[in-house]
Amino acid sequence: MSDESTTPPHDPPQTPSGKSAYVSKIVRDRISDQTFREWYAEQQVAENILEGQAYFNGPSPPKDPGKHTPSKLLQCHRKASYDRQNAPNEGTPPEGLFWIGSEFEEQVIVPFLQDATTPKTYVQNSVWIDTEITVEGTTVRLRGSTDPAIVTKDAEPLFVTEIKTTKDVQHLSEPKPHHKAQLHAYLYALDEEHDHSVRDGLVVYGSRTTFDLKAFHIEFDPEFWERVTEWMAAQTNYEARGELPPADSERDWECSYCSYKHRCGEADTPYSDIEFDGLLPLFADYDRDPLTEYLDGYADAGAKLTPTLAHVYPDLVPEYGAYEWSCPACPETFAWDALDWDGDTDDPPLCPNCLDAGEMVTLGGPEPHDQLSQ
Structure with missing residues (x-):
């Protein structure tokens, strides 16, 4: 400032x-x-x-294929890989929702649990888990920290919670599968790591608008947990092979809210099945903060702004540089600011050389797979 x-x-x-x-x-x-x-x-x-x-x-490094965090389980495999491999985030991340969720947990739920727990037990903000699981020959490592847990005076966990905020709790009749999977990860790990049983907990939803609360008691279900471990093994194998996983959202509406719907192919833009790195050439809706995080994370590989994004964020060009416009029909390239273009991605600039030859060819930046020197 x-x-x-x-x-x-x-x-x-x-x-x-x-x-x-x-x-x-x-x-x-x-x-x-x-x-x-x-x-x-x-x-x-x-x-x-x-x-x-x-x-x-600093920018987060891409995740090791064999390592998993409870909060990312049982989601669309492709979305999970985009997230785990730091694909550029499209649109604006819901930072406000994350902050509200954290404040709701710390300022409301923890004091409530402290008053609701039994004598000689205590509330601990979180308990760390770190365990390995082998599924059909594939070994995965599960690491993370729980939401508030009920513990003994020696900090031995007895009961765990998973706290989520949502707009409205009245429509909920059961916990969402990936939230249930998250709680199961905690239960499995804690049960393995301690010499006493930790087999049940609560998924608690709080309304961001009314402060209404709905809690679901969850007992560890071996069949459901098998589904989760198979998901982890499949995710690990996709990434170990360098594959782009299939797009397999559990509900159709999830794609509409996905941060990677454009590169995936679930949006009305001319892209589909794009790999993890690289920016979409004629896509302008990258929020500044995740964009700079991506550019910082791939700086050693030569990441730059596309010509489109250079027009959106010209003040970032001195620090990060910008690719040139390129023509798919001739070998000519043009500096990002060499052409008279108003930034309208629905009407991208035309190649001057091809136009002189009577051809109307739209310019673009380098394709995502051509942007980085890995």
Whole structure:
């Protein structure tokens, strides 16, 4: 936030009316969507350092095929791989929902559980799990931390919860399968790691709008757990072979809300079955924060902005660079800013050379598989 437009002069006006105009300009300049995002990102960086978790501040490396986290289980295999391999996130991630979920758990559910638990038992914010499972010759490792757990005075877990927020809880008649899978992962791991049984817990949903709550008691189900472990083994094998998994969402509507629907082929754009890395050439709806995270994560492989995104975020070009426009019909390329184009992706620029020859050929950037030098 050190932009010159937001830097106040050394000597502000001394009259009330002058001070009012001065304050008005400074506040207007400093309060915007972009400055708020920068401020919030810096708060997260500082908090991670304070908590001794500075490693969260850099881009996340792609996941090892054999490692799984409970929160990613039993989802569309393709979506899971896109997420695990850090494919560029389309649209704006729901950071606000994550924050609300965390605050609901810490500020509401934990105090409620502390009052609801039995004598001589206690509430612990989370319990770490780390266990290996072998499924039909494939070994997978499951690591993560639970939501609040009921424990003994020696911090031995007795009962675990999985806390989720949603818009409305009235329509829920059972927990969602991937939430049930998450709780089962905790139950299996804790039961394996301790010398006493940990076989049941709660999936708790809280409404973000009304604060209504609905809880589902879950007992460990070996048949359901077998389904989850088979999913983990299949996911590991897809990624170990370098395959793009099939798109297999459990419900059709899930694709509409997926952060990778365009590269997958479930949206009204000319893309389908795109691999994990690379940006879509004529796609402009990449939010700034996940875009820069992607560019930072693949900096060593030469990641740059597409010409389309260079028009959306010209201020990022000096830091990250931009690919040139390329023509599919002739060998000519053009600098991202060399052509008169208004940024309308429905009307991309035409190749000047081909146009001179009487052909109307649309320019694009390099295709995703041609963008990185792996």
